Each structure stands twice: as structure tokens, then as C-alpha cells.
Amino acid sequence: MKLASLKQGGRDGTLIVASRDLGKAVRVSAIATTLQSALEDWGSTAPRLNRIYELLNDSHAETINGEAVFAFEPAALAAPLPRAYEFVDGSAYLPHVERVRRARGAEVPESFYTDPLMYQAVSAGFYGPRDPVLVASEDYGIDLEAEIVIVTDDVPMAVTPAQATEHIQLIGLVNDVSLRNLIPPELVKGFGFLQSKPRSALSPVFVTPDELGAAWKNAKVHLPLVTRINDVAFGAPEAGDDMQFSFADLVAHAAKTRPLSAGTIVGSGTIANQDESRGASCLAERRTLETLANGKPSTPFLKFGDSVRIEMFDRAGASIFGAIQQTMQRV
Template sequence: MKLASYADGSRDGHLVVVSRDLTQAHYATGIATRLQQVLDDWGFLAPQLEDLAVQLNHGKLRHAFAFEPDKCLAPLPRAFGWAVVDGEGGIRRDAGHFAPPHQPLRAPAMGEAVLAGLTGDLSAASDAPAALDALRLLTLAVDWRVAGELVATQAAPLAVTPGELGEGWNAGRLQARLVALHNGSKREPRDVSAEPGDALARVARLRALRAGQVVGASLGALDVALAAGDSLHLDLKTADGNTCFGAIDLELPAA
């Protein structure tokens, strides 16, 4: 299933289920209003959301409406923590505040793409298979840094269950293509691969994780130099060209 959090004036937004083709959405009211509620009680609430998604995909919901990515916050705007595992196995931690997919950057920054896994409860010292069992949802995130300091973490509009990724998900590994448009010009796409279960197990090596923490596997630095007035469109796509998590679109104010 595909989930998003619509802006409603609150800090966490309102949970919606999104159709597989990204054309329709439906509020999850009556099941849960916030994604954190679902992560806290996944075994009970997730099957109900799955049923809602099936009905939505078959056009059986009277109150469905057109999905508008511009209305989305990050799927989980306030996580219980954000940790990124880099290519060498090092771990960086942050508070876990995620900006919307369309929030402008205040200044030019260097970006790092990350496959972000939203987790359920995970015991300390869990191995990779156990960590993969605790993985609930995936999304795309970008850490933005100025002079090495993290200034923002931006998330794509959708958090999806791994099964929604089709051929892009195989044996606990995501294989996809990172597509970037810089000022409307397409950059050379880059094939990326990540195993979020391994990243979760590494972060949980010394301490337990609680439902609602987010752990990322680095997909590498973005090879884009941003300047004032620039725009950037980022999207992870499967081999068949379908978006994995919706696009991150940002602009920098003109000088």
C-alpha cells in the first residue's frame, strides 16, 4: 500500500491512502489519522489500511478524491529518530524532523540521497532478517548540508510497503534508478541499490529501536551543484519507469 500525510494545519498531517497509479486518495479516518498510530499498532491497523487500499485501487470508494502531491507533508514529519548508515558502515544520527517534498531550500546545499526505512519495534542486537521483519515502510529522503552541517532532511510524499515496489524489491534489496532534473534538464540517471534490513540491524546493534524511528541506507551524494534560483526534481524509479515514492521537488530563492 501507499500512504501519505496531507497537510491539515497540524504538525503531523492527516493520513491518506493513495492508489497504486497515484491518481486517487482516500482519508484513513476511522482507522487512523496519523501514520505514527499505524506504526504503533501495525498488526491491527495495517491490514485495515490494506483493505482500504484494495477498494481504492478497484474504484469502490465513494469518497475518493484526486491525489495532489503538493498537499503532502513528509509521510512521518516527526519521527522518533533519524539515523543514516553510510557506505562504510558509519552511522550519523539526527532528531528526525522531515521537511515536505516541496519545501524550498534557504541556501545552496550539498545533498545526499537516502533510502529511508520506517520501523516497528526492534530489539537490540537483532540480526538483518529480524530487522527486515520490523521494516514497515520505505521512502526516499535527502539530507541537505551546508559546510558539513545538516540543515534539512526532505522526504518524498509517499511511504510504501516493500511489496508495492514490484520488481524493484527482491530478497530485501531495493534496486532502482535515481532520476534528477536540474533546472528542467535531465541529468544522467544513476542506478542505486540498498538493503534496509542491514542498515536497521547496524543501528540496532547496541540499542533497541522503537516504532516510528527512521533508519536510512545512503544512496550516495547528489552530483548536482545548486545555485540561487535553481530547481531540482528527484525521483527513484523502478526498471519499468514507475515512481517508487513520488518526487521531491525543490527550489532555491533567487539571489
């Protein structure tokens, strides 16, 4: 099924079920008012929400369960989870890590191949899929990062990857915005990201793993993630290729010493392939390749007024999550 949140009802939005073709939707307040509340009782709410989803797809009814069916409009949406208790972002695609480090003459530590990289990201607020990205200055080096995220139910501490798979309940996309020129001075302090990692944007809908069919295998999504900048093709790397750590591995890593609350978002990190012809998922990747080839980058970071579109399609060409479509804007 496909779930979204309207920009109504306070900070956590109003939960809706969207049709498979993203053409229509219906409120489900009798089951759960917000996605967070649904996740906290997922064993009970998921079957009931899925029944609404089936009715929405299989009928032409104008009302379902006493609620009016209406046109699905991405501009009216908040993020599916407008705020989350936790957002931990990994870096599971080692081609990206290897290139960035090679460009600055650094080796990749052996531990990177066996132990996931992960940091605690901003979760107190996410942009909706059509909200502008607000930044104070272009000098910060505005960059997109096209990624996949999963959402968990309650995850016990110290789960194994096999156990973690059963706690992955929803899948979506994220534009994990980075301010590249603020990253080096923060990392040199040895205490991680803060100012360099502002709010991210989530896809119009989150979907249950069964919506992906055979493309969801071994806790990975085996489809290209398509990015366009100013309506020009930028990249379409295969998300299932070159992913060193599956989402099950990432969940288990995050839960090693703590339980994860229902509604925890776990990110894949920037999707990148060894095959450079598939393009990139962030400007830093392209700039790194330019530096390796020519000694310096030639592609600029994003400017105010630039637009970004991130979307994933099934093998038949249908949009799965809808598109993140954003413009960079001065705050």
C-alpha cells in the same frame, strides 16, 4: 500500499491512503489519524489500511469507509512522517566514500567494508515533497543527496540482520540536504555533524515493500534513483548495485545497543555506483570526480532559485513514490 500525510491536523499531519497510480486518495481517520500512530500498532492497522488501498485501486467509489475520495495533490502534502522519533543515516555505497577519500589522498579504512558508517540526523521536522529548502546563505555550499529510506516498526535491541528484515515496514525517498562548506570545520572537531546537516525532505508517499515486487530483494531496492537539477538530467545510479550494506544490515547496526522505536527512519546514504556513466546523486560526488580528473571541481553548488527533482520509476515507467521537487530559497 502507499501512504501519505496531508498538511492538516497539527505537526504530525493527517494520514491518507494513496492509489497505486498516485491519482487519488482517501482519509483513514477511523483507522489511524497519523502515520506515526499507525506504525505504533502496525500489526492491527496495516491490514485495515491495506483493505482501504485495495478498494481505492479497484473501485470508482466516491466514498470509502465513509470518507470522500479526492484527487492526490503533492503540493498539499506534508512529509509522510512530518517528524520522527529517530532518523539515522548510513553511508552504504562505498564507491562514494572511496572517491571522496581518494580525492583528498586518504585511504579507506578496512573497517569501512565490514562495519557501516552511520550518524544521527535531524528528525524533529522534515520538509514536504514540494516545500522549498530554506538556507541562510549560498556560501554554505548547498547540496542535495538523493537516497532511499526505510521505516521500521518497534525493533528490539541486538536484532540480527535476518530478524531486522521483518521490521522494515515502509520504503521511501529522501533529499538529505547537506551544507558542504560547513562540514569540514565540524568534522575536524571529531564530534560529528550539526550545523552542516539541516532538515531533509521526504517523498510524497511511503510504500510497503510488496509494492516494489521483484525490485525489493535481499533488503535492497533494485531500481535506478533519478535526479534532475534545473530540469537537466543529473544521475540515475542503480540503487541495488554497489550497496555494501543492505537495509537489514543498517537496521541491525543501529539497534546493536538500543531498541528502535516504531517510526524510526533509516537512510541508505548517497547512492553511487562504480559505473560513473550512470551519474551521481549529489554534487559533492560530481565535484570529486572533476577533482580527480582535472585537479579541481568545476560544478558549483546549488544557488537560490535552483530546483531539484528526485524520483524512482518501476520497470514499466510508473512513478513509485512520487517526486521530491524543491527549490532552494533564502530563509
